[in-house]
Every structure is written in C-alpha cells, then in structure tokens.
Amino acid sequence: xxxxxxxxxxxxxxxxxxxxxxxxxxxxxxxxxxxxxxxxxxxxxxxxxxxxxxxxxxxxxxxxxxxxxxxxxxxxxxxxxxxxxxxxxxxxxxxxxxxxxxxxxxxxxxxxxxxxxxxxxxxxxxxxxxxxxxxxxxxxxxxxxxxxxxxxxxxxxxxxxxxxxxxxxxxxxxxxxxxxxxxxxxxxxxxxxxxxxx
Numbered sequence: 001x002x003x004x005x006x007x008x009x010x011x012x013x014x015x016x017x018x019x020x021x022x023x024x025x026x027x028x029x030x031x032x033x034x035x036x037x038x039x040x041x042x043x044x045x046x047x048x049x050x051x052x053x054x055x056x057x058x059x060x061x062x063x064x065x066x067x068x069x070x071x072x073x074x075x076x077x078x079x080x081x082x083x084x085x086x087x088x089x090x091x092x093x094x095x096x097x098x099x100x101x102x103x104x105x106x107x108x109x110x111x112x113x114x115x116x117x118x119x120x121x122x123x124x125x126x127x128x129x130x131x132x133x134x135x136x137x138x139x140x141x142x143x144x145x146x147x148x149x150x151x152x153x154x155x156x157x158x159x160x161x162x163x164x165x166x167x168x169x170x171x172x173x174x175x176x177x178x179x180x181x182x183x184x185x186x187x188x189x190x191x192x193x194x195x196x197x198x
Contacts, residue, residue, distance in 0.1 A: 001160070001191050001195055001196050001197065002196075002197045003043065003044060003047040003049050003196065003197070004047075004049070004133070005047050005048040005049040005050075006130060007130060007131060007132040007133055008044075008047075008049045008131065008132075008133045008134070008135065009044075009049060009050045009051070009052060009126060009129065009131040009133070009134050009135070010040055010041065010044040010049065010050070010051045010052070010134075010135045010137075011051075011052045011054065011111055011122075011134050011135065011136050011137075011138075011148065012037055012040075012041070012051070012052070012053050012054070012089075012091075012137055012138045013054050013111055013136060013137065013138030013139060013144050013145050013148055014054055014055060014056055014076075014138055014139050014140070014144050015033075015034065015037060015053070015085055015086050015089050015138050015139060016055055016056060016076055016082065016083055016084065016085055016086065016139075017081060017082045017083070017084050017085075017086060017087075018056075018075040018076045018082035018083065019075070019076075019139040019140065020086055020139075023075070023082055024073055024074060024075040024076075024082050025072060025073060025075040025076075025169075027139050027140050027167040027168065027169055028167070028170070029167060030139050030140075030167045031086065031088075032167070033137065033138075033139075033164075033165045033166065033167055034086050034088050034089055035088075036137075036162075036164050036165045036193060037089065037137055037138070037165050038088075038089065038090040039193055040135070040137060040162060040165060040193065040196075041090060041091065041092060041095075042090075043193075043196060044135075045092045045094075050094075050096065050129050050131065051091070051092060051094070051095040051096070052095065052096045052097075052098055052111070052122065052125070052126075053085065053089075053091055053095050053096070053097050053098070054097075054098050054099075054100060054111040054114050054122075054138070054144070054148075055076065055083065055085065055097060055098075055099050055100070055114075056075065056076035056083065056099075056100060056101045056108075056144075057076065057078050057083060057099035057100065057101055057102055058074075058075070058076050058077050058078065058083075058101045058102070059077070059078060059102065059104050060074070060077050060078075061104055062101070062103075062104040062105075063104060063105055063106075063107075064101060064104075064106075064107050064108075068104075070107070076101070078102075096116055096125065097116070097117075098111065098114035098115060098116050098122050098125070099114055099115060100113045100114035100115070101113075102115075109143050109144045109146075109147035109148075110144065110147035110148050110150075110151040111136075111144070111147075111148040111151075112148065112151040112152065112155065123155055126157070131157070132157060132158060133157065133158035133159070133160065134152050134157050134158070134159055134160070135160045135161075135162055135191075135196075136148055136149050136152070136159060136160070136161050136162060136166075137161075137162035137165030137166055138165070138166065139166070139167050140166075140167060140168055140169045140176075141166040141167060141168040141169075141175075141176040141179050141180065142168045142169055142170065142171075142175040142176050142178070142179040143169060145161070145166050145179070146179040146182060146183060149161055149183045149186070149188050150182070150183065150186055153186050153187050153188060158189075159183070159187070159188040159189070160188065160189045160190065160191050161180065161183055161184075161188050161189070161190045161191075162190075162191060162192065162193075163180065163190045163191070163192055164192040164193055165193075
C-alpha cells in the first residue's frame with residue numbers, strides 16, 4: 001500500500017494523556033502505540049501527505065460525564081494536563097489539530113464532529129485538500145476510532161485502519177475486536193506499518 005499525497009491523509013485520534021496509563025480514562029497499554037504512530041507520522045510527512053490530530057476538548061460540565069448523565073468519568077477537560085497530547089507524540093509542525101466534544105449536549109466520538117481553529121469541520125477540511133482516503137490510528141478502537149472510520153465511510157471516503165496503532169478500552173471483553181470487525185464489514189481496509197510504502 002503506497003501513500004498518495006494528492007488524495008491520502010493520516011488521522012491520529014485522541015492520543016491524549018487521559019487515554020494513556022495514569023490518565024482519567026486510560027486505555028490499557030495505550031502508550032505503547034505512540035512509537036508506531038510516530039513512524040506513521042514520519043512516513044506521511046516524507047510523502048508530503050497531510051496529517052490531522054484529533055483531540056477530545058470537553059468543557060468541565062458536559063452530558064458526556066457521569067456527573068451529568070453520561071457514562072464516563074471527567075477526562076480531557078479543556079486546558080488540563082490530561083487533555084494534552086502524549087508527551088512522546090512526535091507531531092510534525094504542519095499537522096492540523098482538530099477538536100471535538102466542546103458542545104456540552106453531544107458526545108462527539110467521531111473525528112468528523114471535530115473542528116479546526118477556524119471552526120471548519122474535519123470533513124470539509126479534508127475535502128478542501130482533495131483527500132479521498134484516510135488512514136486512521138489512535139485511541140480508542142471501540143469508540144472514537146470506530147466512530148471516525150464509520151463516519152468517514154458514510155461520507156464517501158476510503159478508510160484504512162492501522163491495526164498496529166490502535167488500542168481498545170474493552171469495557172466489555174472483546175469490544176476492540178468487534179469494533180475492527182464492524183469497521184471491516186462496513187468497508188474499511190486494514191493495514192500495518194510493514195505493509196505501507198512511502
């Protein structure tokens with residue numbers, strides 16, 4: 001599989017401190033994907049393809065949190081250390097950060113609910129760059145990665161899930177495996193670093 005900078009983009013989903021060990025909503029061993037993500041970042045940068053980093057960016061009061069009717073403990077609250085990207089994430093300076101979860105009345109799992117600094121939705125930003133295929137990695141497989149991949153397919157993008165660069169919450173055992181199956185059944189392809197050429 002070869003990266004085409006004219007139509008491909010890398011989306012790194014929510015590689016934030018609160019989703020890594022010692023975080024408020026940690027994915028088991030979530031930090032172990034950081035070096036693999038960094039390799040993908042280098043390859044996409046060398047190819048001249050765009051990179052987007054998504055982040056949860058919740059207000060302190062949101063229906064997403066248990067105290068206000070949601071299912072999750074507080075996490076990735078705007079401006080807190082938990083909302084920062086993992087310190088070893090080697091994001092290129094030209095990477096575009098898109099934020100989601102700012103509306104206290106929506107959960108916003110998918111990167112396609114995220115906005116750049118100008119308020120433009122990710123789907124519109126991708127279209128403006130001519131992107132037709134997205135490669136998706138990050139956290140967590142069974143929530144934001146899955147939602148991102150499924151929304152991308154619904155919007156007509158080709159989707160490739162980076163199975164060596166994702167990690168699952170697994171609230172129920174096997175949730176991560178089922179999420180990968182669901183993404184593949186919907187039309188996503190899967191790959192690993194060894195199968196990707198610049």
